[in-house]
Amino acid sequence: MTNIPTPHIWLPYTQMRNALPPLRARKTTGSRIVLDDGRELIDAVSSWWTACHGYNHPHIVAAMERQLRDMPHVMFGGLIHEPAEQLAARLANVLPKGLEHVFFSDSGSVAVEVAMKMAVQFWTNQGDRDRTKFVSFQGGYHGDTLAAMSVCDPEEGMHALFKGYLPEQFVLDLPRDAESADKFREVLRSNRDQIAGIVIEPLVQCAGGMKIHTPETLRLVASAAADANVLLICDEVAVNFCRAGTMFAIEQAGIVPDIACLGKALTGGAIGLAATVATADVFNAFLSDDAQAALMHGPTFMGNPLACAAANASMDLFETEPRLAQVAVIESQLRRELEPLSGVAGVTDIRVKGAIGAIEVDELHSLDWLKTEFVNAGVWLRPFGNVIYTMPPFVITEGELSIITSAIAEILPRWSVRARR
Ligand code: PMP
Numbered sequence: 001m002t003n004i005p006t007p008h009i010w011l012p013y014t015q016m017r018n019a020l021p022p023l024r025a026r027k028t029t030g031s032r033i034v035l036d037d038g039r040e041l042i043d044a045v046s047s048w049w050t051a052c053h054g055y056n057h058p059h060i061v062a063a064m065e066r067q068l069r070d071m072p073h074v075m076f077g078g079l080i081h082e083p084a085e086q087l088a089a090r091l092a093n094v095l096p097k098g099l100e101h102v103f104f105s106d107s108g109s110v111a112v113e114v115a116m117k118m119a120v121q122f123w124t125n126q127g128d129r130d131r132t133k134f135v136s137f138q139g140g141y142h143g144d145t146l147a148a149m150s151v152c153d154p155e156e157g158m159h160a161l162f163k164g165y166l167p168e169q170f171v172l173d174l175p176r177d178a179e180s181a182d183k184f185r186e187v188l189r190s191n192r193d194q195i196a197g198i199v200i201e202p203l204v205q206c207a208g209g210m211k212i213h214t215p216e217t218l219r220l221v222a223s224a225a226a227d228a229n230v231l232l233i234c235d236e237v238a239v240n241f242c243r244a245g246t247m248f249a250i251e252q253a254g255i256v257p258d259i260a261c262l263g264k265a266l267t268g269g270a271i272g273l274a275a276t277v278a279t280a281d282v283f284n285a286f287l288s289d290d291a292q293a294a295l296m297h298g299p300t301f302m303g304n305p306l307a308c309a310a311a312n313a314s315m316d317l318f319e320t321e322p323r324l325a326q327v328a329v330i331e332s333q334l335r336r337e338l339e340p341l342s343g344v345a346g347v348t349d350i351r352v353k354g355a356i357g358a359i360e361v362d363e364l365h366s367l368d369w370l371k372t373e374f375v376n377a378g379v380w381l382r383p384f385g386n387v388i389y390t391m392p393p394f395v396i397t398e399g400e401l402s403i404i405t406s407a408i409a410e411i412l413p414r415w416s417v418r419a420r421r
Contacts, residue, residue, distance in 0.1 A: 002016045002019070003017075003018065003020065003021045004016060004019070004021060004022065020368050020371065020372070023036075023375065024036040024037075028047075028055035028056055029056055030055060030393075031055070031392065031393045031395065032055070033055075033380055039375075040378065041375065041378055041379060041380040042378060042379050042380065042392075042396075042400050042403055043055075043380045043392070043393065044374075044379050044381040044391075044392055044404045045381060045382055045389075045392075046265075046269065046392060048264070049206070049238055049243065049264050049265065049391045050265050050267075050268075051265075051268070051269035051393050052241055052242065052243070052265040052268055052269060052314075052323070052393060053268045053314065053323075053393065053395055054393040054395040057313075059313050059317060060267075060270050060310050060314060060317070061270075062313075063309045063310060063313035064271070064306055064313070066309070067306050067308075067309035067310075068306060071305050072304075072305065072306045073305060075300070076104070076303040080303075081308075083305045083308035083309045084104065086308070086312055087308045087312050087315070088104075090315050094247060094318075095260065095277060096248065096250060096255075096256045097256065098256040098280070099256060099257075099260050099279060100277070100280060101277065101280070102275050102276075103275065103276045103277070103278070103297070104273065104275050104302045104304075105274045105275070105276065105297075105299050105302050106272050106273065106274060106299055106301050106304070106307075107143075107263065107272055108142075108143055108261065108263030108264060108274050109142070109143025109144055111237065111261040111262065111263050111276045112147070112148040112199070112237070112261050113143070113145050113147050113148055114261075114276040114295075115197075115233045115259045115261050115276045116134065116147045116148075116151075116196070116199070117295070117296070117297055118259060118282060118295060119134075119196040119197040119258075119259065121285075121286070121293075121295065121296065122196070122285045122286075123196055125285045125293045126285060130193055131193070131194060131195060131230075132167075132194065132196060133167075133169055133170060133195050133196065134150070134151050134169045134170070134196060134198065135170045135172060135187070135188065135197075135198040135199070135230070136151035136152070136169055136171050136198070136199045136200070137153075137172060137201075137205070138153050138154075138171060138173050138174070139153050139156075139211045140152055140153055140156075140201055140205050140208055140235075141153065141157070141201070141205065141208045142201070142237075143237075146166060146167075147167065149166055150166040150167045150168070151199045152208075154171055156207065156385075170187060170191065174213055174221075175220055175221065175224070176214075176217055184220075184221075185228070188224055188227075188230065192228045192230060195230045197225075197231035197258070197259070198224075198225050198230060198231070198232050198233065199233045199235060200218070200234060200235065201234075201235050201236075202218050202235075202236060202239060202244075202248075202249035202252075203218060203239060203244050203249040203252060204239050204243075204244055204356060206391075207238070208385075209360065209385045210351055210358035210360075210387050210389050211351075212351050212353045215252045215253035218252075218253040218255060219253045222253065222255040222257065231258040231259060232255075232259070233258065233259045233260075234249075234250050234255075234257040234259070234260045234261070235260075235261045236248055236260050236261060237262065237263035237274065238264060239354075240262050240265060240266070241265040241318065241323075242265075242318070242324055242327050242355070242394065243265065243354055243355055243356060244353055244354040244356065245324075245327055245328070245353065247318070248260070256279070258278065258281065259276060259277065259278050260277045261274065261275070261277075262276075262277065267307055267310035267314055268311075268313065268314035271304075271307045271310050273304065273308065321395075323394050326355075327354050327355045327394055330354075330394065330396065330401060331353070331354055331355065333401055333405075334352045334355075334401075335352050337402065337405035337406075337409070338352060338357050338405060339352075341359060341409055341412055344413050344416050345413075345416045345417075346361045346363070346415075346416045347361055347412070347416075348361060348362050348386075355391060355392060355394060356389065356391050357405075359388045359408065360386055361387070361388065362386070363386060364384075364387070364388075366415060366418060369415070369418070370383055370411065371383070373407075373415075374407055377403075377410070379403065379404050379407045381404065388408060390404050390405075
């Protein structure tokens with residue numbers, strides 16, 4: 001027996017025996033989700049950080065409608081099409097110079113899988129078959145598929161649960177000062193013969209708890225990767241397209257990784273699409289007279305025209321609407337309205353970066369109670385781990401964002417008292 005009204009649906013990360021029954025969504029509009037029973041919720045998390053232009057943006061809807069009539073899908077093996085060509089060129093144009101070869105896939109996890117395969121095959125194509133390991137970081141999250149899980153934080157990535165099945169990687173602390181930087185460089189130096197690459201979420205480790213690091217830390221990791229001659233993979237899936245205050249987070253450190261992973265907001269949240277983008281150095285290592293040297297990956301729906309049309313329309317919006325300015329306004333409002341909550345008992349840290357606001361607490365208990373309280377306040381907000389966070393659509397109004405922060409300000413102290421009873 002479960003609480004879920006539809007017995008055939010199996011929900012993500014959900015104990016199906018005793019989970020709260022899910023709410024039924026009927027439609028979306030702007031920053032809002034309309035439920036079946038007519039209630040409207042302000043989406044404080046942009047549908048897992050995707051709906052950056054708000055829902056149902058008419059420009060994206062129109063582009064998808066046009067594409068739908070012409071060609072919703074065609075295979076990408078041996079065929080290309082204008083929406084994918086256009087999108088690949090636009091991404092290469094807008095990414096930091098050097099990232100120019102775009103491999104499409106359908107989700108962020110797969111974009112990371114492809115990046116990892118690309119890195120391993122980059123070395124095997126050059127006759128080096130021992131470089132099969134990756135360095136990644138505590139607190140990181142890169143997806144739920146198996147290789148991606150292996151580079152996640154051991155707890156978040158549930159390494160214990162899948163021990164023996166996941167490849168073992170070097171999951172290290174992020175180097176934050178001279179001492180930890182030396183240690184980090186030493187691990188790279190002594191294991192470089194086995195290491196294909198380093199995988200990092202630039203500037204914000206999102207699903208691992210909205211943990212922010214400085215551009216200096218990112219630069220340090222990039223220079224250590226270059227010195228050790230291992231590839232650098234920046235997983236931008238969560239922070240790409242202005243979320244961390246610049247079009248791509250890597251811009252703030254002025255670095256160009258060998259491979260970047262894009263996803264989530266790539267289509268403005270309308271439909272799944274992801275991309276793994278490589279430099280010419282990486283791409284050229286796959287050019288050969290040997291057919292086996294080709295990149296051995298090809299998802300059935302890669303380069304889906306409908307998704308590419310949505311992404312092209314989303315790129316138009318980044319060119320024509322003031323997203324970076326909106327993110328800056330959201331950032332200052334989040335600081336103004338969240339930082340006063342630092343005195344609430346149980347709150348251990350408040351972090352804001354771009355359109356990301358997180359309140360860390362000592363222990364996140366009564367999760368179902370919290371979620372229900374937020375829904376009752378008209379806000380769709382999903383605390384996890386030990387953070388209550390918001391990543392709103394960039395088009396959210398000041399008033400709507402205040403409804404989110406006021407709900408947090410009103411509910412958090414009650415949660416805190418409840419916890420300490
Ligand atoms: N990388 C990062 C940084 C992510 O935050 C996520 C998803 N939260 C993924 C990869 C995986 O993306 P997807 O869920 O689309 O597979």
